[in-house]
Amino acid sequence: MRIGQGFDTHALTEGRPLWLGGVEIPHDRGLAGHSDGDALLHAITSALLGALGEGDLGKHFPSSDPGLEGVASARLLERVLAMMEGAGFALGNVDATVIAQEPRLAPHLEKMRASVADLLGAPLERVNLKATSTDHLGAIGRGEGIAALAVALLVPKGEGA
Numbered sequence: 001m002r003i004g005q006g007f008d009t010h011a012l013t014e015g016r017p018l019w020l021g022g023v024e025i026p027h028d029r030g031l032a033g034h035s036d037g038d039a040l041l042h043a044i045t046s047a048l049l050g051a052l053g054e055g056d057l058g059k060h061f062p063s064s065d066p067g068l069e070g071v072a073s074a075r076l077l078e079r080v081l082a083m084m085e086g087a088g089f090a091l092g093n094v095d096a097t098v099i100a101q102e103p104r105l106a107p108h109l110e111k112m113r114a115s116v117a118d119l120l121g122a123p124l125e126r127v128n129l130k131a132t133s134t135d136h137l138g139a140i141g142r143g144e145g146i147a148a149l150a151v152a153l154l155v156p157k158g159e160g161a
């Protein structure tokens with residue numbers, strides 16, 4: 001088995017849609033970034049890369065690559081899933097936490113979970129999503145950005161999702 005962890009954070013900025021877990025969340029601001037800024041998918045993708053011993057997102061998808069401008073983060077995740085399959089692994093499970101003061105994510109969590117499970121090609125019970133705030137502490141607590149943490153377990157192909 002292999003385990004990996006991922007962390008990502010993006011600033012909230014006006015004039016951008018808010019994408020989290022491949023779902024557009026209604027909000028007056030969205031996450032800034034070279035891609036669509038989906039911090040949750042980035043944390044999960046980073047965790048998969050970690051489990052594969054394949055470095056980080058920047059190594060595979062450099063922000064200097066004009067071809068990745070505005071790319072849907074789901075496409076990056078797809079590429080890493082292909083690497084995972086090529087390496088002979090399948091997803092065991094993913095557990096992820098989104099840290100946001102605003103918007104309140106609880107009403108959207110199940111939709112985000114279903115979206116992430118769909119993108120991973122995994123049954124729902126192998127994908128767990130949590131949302132928390134920082135209780136108004138720090139930059140995230142002031143609503144300046146959103147962070148996400150993820151842990152992924154990979155198992156030999158044939159024993160996973």
Ligand SMILES: [Zn+2]
Nearest residue numbers: 008009039042
């Ligand atoms: Zn990111």
